[in-house]
Amino acid sequence: MEEKVIEIVQRYSGDKSYLVPILQDVQREFNYLPKDALFSVSAHLSVPISRVYEVVTFYKAFSLKPKGRNQLSLCMGTACHVRGAELIARNVEDFLGIKEGDTTADLEYSFETVGCLGACALGPVLVVNGEYHGHMNIAKSTKILKKLGKKVATDDEQD
Amino acid sequence: MTSKIKSFDELKSVQERLKAGRDPKKPCITICVGTGCLAYGTRKLVDNFREELAKRDLTGKIDFRTSGCHGFCERGPMVVISPEKIFYQRVGLADAGEIIDKTVLNGEIIDRLLYVDPQTGEKYVHEDDVPFYKKQTRLVFGQNSKVDPESMDDYLAIGGYSALGKALTGMKPEEIIQEVIKANLRGRGGGGFPAGLKWDETRKAKGEPKYVICNADEGDPGAYMDRSLLEGNPHLVLEGMIIGAYAIGSSQGYIYVRNEYPLAVKNIHIAMRQAREAGLLGENILGSGFNFDLKINRGGGAFVCGESSALFASLEGRAGEPRAKYIHATHKGLYDKPTNLNNVETWGNVPFIIEKGADWYAGIGTEGSKGTKIFSLVGKINNTGLVEVPMGTTLRKIVFEIGGGIPGGKKFKAIQTGGPSGGCIPEAHIDLPVDFDELTKIGSMMGSGGMIVMDENNCMVDVAKYFTNFLVNESCGKCVPCREGIRRMRDILVDIADGKGREGDVELLQKMAQGIIDGALCALGNSAPNPVMSTIRYFRDEYEAHIKEKRCPAGVCRALITYSIDPEKCTGCTLCAKVCPTKAAGGVKKKAHTIDPAKCTKCGACRESCKFDSIIVR
Ligand SMILES: Cc1cc2nc3c(=O)[nH]c(=O)nc-3n(C[C@H](O)[C@H](O)[C@H](O)COP(=O)(O)O)c2cc1C
Ligand code: SF4
Ligand code: SF4
Ligand code: SF4
Ligand code: FES
Ligand code: FES
Numbered sequence: 060m061e062e063k064v065i066e067i068v069q070r071y072s073g074d075k076s077y078l079v080p081i082l083q084d085v086q087r088e089f090n091y092l093p094k095d096a097l098f099s100v101s102a103h104l105s106v107p108i109s110r111v112y113e114v115v116t117f118y119k120a121f122s123l124k125p126k127g128r129n130q131l132s133l134c135m136g137t138a139c140h141v142r143g144a145e146l147i148a149r150n151v152e153d154f155l156g157i158k159e160g161d162t163t164a165d166l167e168y169s170f171e172t173v174g175c176l177g178a179c180a181l182g183p184v185l186v187v188n189g190e191y192h193g194h195m196n197i198a199k200s201t202k203i204l205k206k207l208g209k210k211v212a213t214d215d216e217q218d
Numbered sequence: 219m220t221s222k223i224k225s226f227d228e229l230k231s232v233q234e235r236l237k238a239g240r241d242p243k244k245p246c247i248t249i250c251v252g253t254g255c256l257a258y259g260t261r262k263l264v265d266n267f268r269e270e271l272a273k274r275d276l277t278g279k280i281d282f283r284t285s286g287c288h289g290f291c292e293r294g295p296m297v298v299i300s301p302e303k304i305f306y307q308r309v310g311l312a313d314a315g316e317i318i319d320k321t322v323l324n325g326e327i328i329d330r331l332l333y334v335d336p337q338t339g340e341k342y343v344h345e346d347d348v349p350f351y352k353k354q355t356r357l358v359f360g361q362n363s364k365v366d367p368e369s370m371d372d373y374l375a376i377g378g379y380s381a382l383g384k385a386l387t388g389m390k391p392e393e394i395i396q397e398v399i400k401a402n403l404r405g406r407g408g409g410g411f412p413a414g415l416k417w418d419e420t421r422k423a424k425g426e427p428k429y430v431i432c433n434a435d436e437g438d439p440g441a442y443m444d445r446s447l448l449e450g451n452p453h454l455v456l457e458g459m460i461i462g463a464y465a466i467g468s469s470q471g472y473i474y475v476r477n478e479y480p481l482a483v484k485n486i487h488i489a490m491r492q493a494r495e496a497g498l499l500g501e502n503i504l505g506s507g508f509n510f511d512l513k514i515n516r517g518g519g520a521f522v523c524g525e526s527s528a529l530f531a532s533l534e535g536r537a538g539e540p541r542a543k544y545i546h547a548t549h550k551g552l553y554d555k556p557t558n559l560n561n562v563e564t565w566g567n568v569p570f571i572i573e574k575g576a577d578w579y580a581g582i583g584t585e586g587s588k589g590t591k592i593f594s595l596v597g598k599i600n601n602t603g604l605v606e607v608p609m610g611t612t613l614r615k616i617v618f619e620i621g622g623g624i625p626g627g628k629k630f631k632a633i634q635t636g637g638p639s640g641g642c643i644p645e646a647h648i649d650l651p652v653d654f655d656e657l658t659k660i661g662s663m664m665g666s667g668g669m670i671v672m673d674e675n676n677c678m679v680d681v682a683k684y685f686t687n688f689l690v691n692e693s694c695g696k697c698v699p700c701r702e703g704i705r706r707m708r709d710i711l712v713d714i715a716d717g718k719g720r721e722g723d724v725e726l727l728q729k730m731a732q733g734i735i736d737g738a739l740c741a742l743g744n745s746a747p748n749p750v751m752s753t754i755r756y757f758r759d760e761y762e763a764h765i766k767e768k769r770c771p772a773g774v775c776r777a778l779i780t781y782s783i784d785p786e787k788c789t790g791c792t793l794c795a796k797v798c799p800t801k802a803a804g805g806v807k808k809k810a811h812t813i814d815p816a817k818c819t820k821c822g823a824c825r826e827s828c829k830f831d832s833i834i835v836r
Contacts, residue, residue, distance in 0.1 A: 136439040179594065
């Protein structure tokens, strides 16, 4: 982990003003921000760990918890909201048994809501592992979740 | 293109050479790969076109271009065939071969891919004739469909960087600033502050170095025009920034862009590299002796970081908390140095002003607001998309003529402008000419240009709650009026929506709003009450219905509605029973169904699935 962090810090020539992008890159590498990685960033950038922690907890993009294998993002931008995205959010939350912003205990699913994705014509939009699903509704979101569940199950069987 | 262009004359000859190398009669297939169209799966269509062209040995013989957003996202995937500019919409992913064989090679029109105006039934062959486009004035956004964002040659071939050449070789910095002042270019990022005056202040401010920054944070959760401009035509924004930097006397700039916009980040990176290689960015630009370079910084996803002083803090690697505004950023901004911050679209206007002159530019728009504005027209509207119109165009024209009205025969209720800092405008003001001042007068604002259309099924208390809740989450927490005040307003709105509203709540909201407006440190807090204030102003009856009658007239607020089935309309198709997660809906096949209110969780699944409109929500 240490080497990876050093490599990322060097990418930005150790410039402290790049703390946010450095943390973004670290998060991309590990899929979240592990505690040890934060200490490494702090040491190699010479930024106090309290500052690192302040920045990490300030910005919505950072996560101190690992993300699930399946990542679901529902657009809750204004356009999607007025087309009923909230009912879909509730459906996904009920189905997975977690709240928006959380990950299931088995680390299979993360669910988050985001602002406009730039695809308002297709709103409401649900992004499942990077793939856009437009004109989302309650029934369609249930179907997608059920299908994901199956895929996860067969993946496990192969393991 | 790798060799440096060393003068304006050389730039002109490069442009000429590129233009001459392009036969205007040669067929060109353009496909939009903006974010909206990509969401339709357009990438696959692009691959199919490449494959089909190769199969027919036409690669290179027919030009093929992918471009950024054309604006009419509603109708993607879309293909435009030049030189005739034949417009195909909702193109199937397997239609590539047929389009090449019939239209490109034989000039035959494929009827089913043409746009039909849903209101008039009229069919259109050419892009320019489609009412959605025809009724716009596409100045800043118009180039998007003409360039591949990854190709600087495309941009140069349509005369790109001419304004920069003109500015660097023929104009003094002060002259440029005077031109921008005369054009009365006002900031497109929210406040509408005159850009020229800001440039002038920054130029005259003491301190070195001076910074210019492009604000591409686009925090408004219902707008995407900045993203589409950066993604689709990054060189336009670069050109504007370089001109601005020269006028202000800055050698270092930043583009602060949301991390959630990876395509914009990628395209601007490519554009910067190309511009550097061509000597349009970096040292001794166009042989003029002027040096300027840019860095990109990706934001961490906080709405407040769009605010200038918070943005500087974020750029310096700190948490994005605003500071008090008694010192101007033009004097002490980033690293306490003189700093000029402008929005993406503001920068995108600059090349046109320099190229065509302030007089020409000031001929567009209204007395106080010049030029055009790009709006993201979304929500309950037939033609969702990005719309660019002269300042002063009426809401009616935007919604009904360009936007094609409200889907499903529903009634227009309101239009929300200005994002979380703006307000809801009722039908009574539909003939309002839209510019900075008119919007402010009626209690809303221009903001970044989001326009969210709402119909009779949208509840205004719910909309106020939505924005207020958004702001509770985005408040940086530095000052009490905003941190605690907005939260309390949100709680009151939640109570009202839950049927726990009390007499006097509306007045209490108004009183709190004034306190927050007066006491908050930055504009996030100052403007946070706007969505609440404007909905109270224009839709007070809806608040009253929630509070006094415990009723949500639009049928949205869950605590106040019940689901039932209209026995007259119900055919007994059983669909609702199938989708109902709690078995609340049910009945005998082919007989009218019923809903057991004790089991119903009001999830809405039955209403969306019923094909006979039999579910009643009251
Ligand atoms: C909470 C808040 C969020 C803002 N978000 C943005 C934004 O996303 N993009 C933007 O250009 N301006 C935003 N602004 C306005 C900027 O502070 C600033 O006025 C603007 O970028 C200046 O550029 P302009 O004069 O060209 O509009 C925001 C302001 C506030 C108070
Ligand atoms: S008004 Fe809100 S966002 Fe602005 S400084 Fe105060 S708490 Fe932070
Ligand atoms: S889906 Fe509609 S029509 Fe079919 S049984 Fe239910 S209420 Fe009746
Ligand atoms: S709203 Fe949901 S729970 Fe209630 S009847 Fe319809 S489907 Fe069933
Ligand atoms: S608001 Fe959801 S994509 Fe724009
Ligand atoms: S993304 Fe294709 S038209 Fe907007």
